[in-house]
Amino acid sequence: MPDALMKFAVSRRLVPSLAALVAFEASARLGSFTRAAEELNLTQGAISRQIKLLEDQLGITLFERVRQRIIITEAGAYYAGEIRQTLDRFAAATAQAISFRTAGGILRLGLLPTFGTKWLIPRLPDFFARHRGVTINFSSHIRQVDFQRDFLDAAVHFGEAEWPGVVLHRLFGEELIPVASPKLIKREKIKKPEDLNQSTLLVQATRPEAWTNWFERVGLTAVEPPSMLVFEQFAMVLQAAIAELGVALVPKLLVKEEVASGELVELFDQSIIDSKAYFLAYPRERANYPPLVAFRDWLLEQIKN
Numbered sequence: 001m002p003d004a005l006m007k008f009a010v011s012r013r014l015v016p017s018l019a020a021l022v023a024f025e026a027s028a029r030l031g032s033f034t035r036a037a038e039e040l041n042l043t044q045g046a047i048s049r050q051i052k053l054l055e056d057q058l059g060i061t062l063f064e065r066v067r068q069r070i071i072i073t074e075a076g077a078y079y080a081g082e083i084r085q086t087l088d089r090f091a092a093a094t095a096q097a098i099s100f101r102t103a104g105g106i107l108r109l110g111l112l113p114t115f116g117t118k119w120l121i122p123r124l125p126d127f128f129a130r131h132r133g134v135t136i137n138f139s140s141h142i143r144q145v146d147f148q149r150d151f152l153d154a155a156v157h158f159g160e161a162e163w164p165g166v167v168l169h170r171l172f173g174e175e176l177i178p179v180a181s182p183k184l185i186k187r188e189k190i191k192k193p194e195d196l197n198q199s200t201l202l203v204q205a206t207r208p209e210a211w212t213n214w215f216e217r218v219g220l221t222a223v224e225p226p227s228m229l230v231f232e233q234f235a236m237v238l239q240a241a242i243a244e245l246g247v248a249l250v251p252k253l254l255v256k257e258e259v260a261s262g263e264l265v266e267l268f269d270q271s272i273i274d275s276k277a278y279f280l281a282y283p284r285e286r287a288n289y290p291p292l293v294a295f296r297d298w299l300l301e302q303i304k305n
Contacts, residue, residue, distance in 0.1 A: 016054050018090075021083050023050035024062065028072055028080035089151070105291035107136045110145045110155030114234035115278065118254045120156070127298050134291045142206055142232055147283050153292050154282035158206070166281050169296065171303055172253060174274040176210055179255055179264040180247040190247070193218045193268055196225060200246030202237045203230045210249050210272070217272045238264070 023046075026036035033047045040047070055062050062076035072080065111120065116138065128134070145155045147166075161168060180190065180199075188199055193215070201211050211228075215221065229246055231237045234254055241248040242263050252271065258264040280299055286292055 016057055017050075020050045020054040020057075021087065023047045024054055024076075025080060025083050025087055027051060027063070027070065028076060029084070031070065031072075033070060105134060105289075107134060107289075107291040107295055108139065108151060108153045109136050109295070110139050110141050110150060110152045110157075112142065112156050112158060112278075113140045114238075114254055115156055115158075116140070117235060118257070123302055126302075127295065130298065131291075131294045134294055136291075136295070145281075147286075153286050153289060154280060154295070157279045157281040159276050159279070161277065161279070163281060165284060167284055167287055169280040169300060171278040171280060171299070173277045175252045175271050176207075176214065176249050176274060177252045177255070177271045178214065178247055178249050178267040179241055179259065180267060181242055181244045181263065182265055184241075184244040184247070185265060185267070187244075190267065193220055193270070196247060199225055201225045201228045202240050202246045202248040203228050204234050204237050204250070205230055205232050207249075207274075210274075214249055214270075214272050218268070218270050 022040065023036060023042070026039050027033055027047060030036050030039065033051070034044050036042075037044045037047045051062060058079075060075050061073050062079065063070040063072055124136075139150065139152060141150070141155065144157065144159060145152055147153075147155070156171070157163075157168075158174070161170065178196075184190075184199075189195065190199065203211065208230075227246075229240060231240060234250055237248045237250055238255060238258060240246065241250075242258065247267070248264075255264060259266055280296060282292060282296075
């Protein structure tokens with residue numbers, strides 16, 4: 001038998017029946033064969049037989065039977081966690097397959113938090129008005145996602161224009177500008193870039209070199225501010241700036257409302273353009289998934305407007 005066929009045959013022998021896995025997952029989650037039977041509309045005896053078949057196939061004990069109670073073993077607890085994820089994936093895959101014949105479906109979207117709050121979410125009513133059958137499950141992230149590990153169909157990503165195996169649609173570049181509250185500017189008498197030697201600088205965790213690059217841009221190389229505060233999200237950086245905790249260097253795209261309202265003031269009219277950009281990213285194999293196609297086409301239309 002060829003090696004590939006042998007491996008396939010061996011792997012098939014290691015795959016239990018779906019009925020046994022469903023019975024096991026419910027029993028492990030509920031801690032009872034009786035309650036699992038009620039949930040699955042089966043008899044307690046049917047659940048017990050499925051568990052016994054599964055234990056015989058695996059050659060391990062999944063539950064200890066103690067005085068009409070079941071206690072999951074260490075091996076059983078590990079297996080239950082893995083199987084639960086697998087069953088969730090089966091359900092999601094089924095829903096996604098059905099979406100190919102309907103106008104709806106579920107899009108699992110990774111989203112940069114502040115980009116989502118400040119730019120995307122205010123525009124989403126238009127998307128849902130056009131695609132009433134599509135549901136979007138959002139997952140926030142600040143660094144590059146792993147589509148398989150994070151179980152995502154697509155993500156709004158900030159980075160370079162290269163990602164092997166992933167389709168990238170450029171959305172925006174990033175222009176970073178220094179901003180501060182009017183009260184802080186007056187209190188610290190900030191009039192020129194050199195004055196930031198006396199100010200606390202606010203930093204976003206994924207842009208640690210941004211302030212260094214900005215100082216180089218304005219011709220300063222020996223600036224030593226008294227302190228820096230580092231935040232995970234730009235939303236936190238903006239709130240810290242509004243609260244007069246320091247001077248922030250933030251994307252112009254994300255601070256328009258605060259500047260327009262006067263909560264923050266753009267300093268010095270000197271910005272830097274990051275070499276990276278915002279992208280809609282998704283694995284090549286997801287390119288024809290209907291909810292993703294609908295969202296991609298809508299999003300790229302929004303960028304042009």
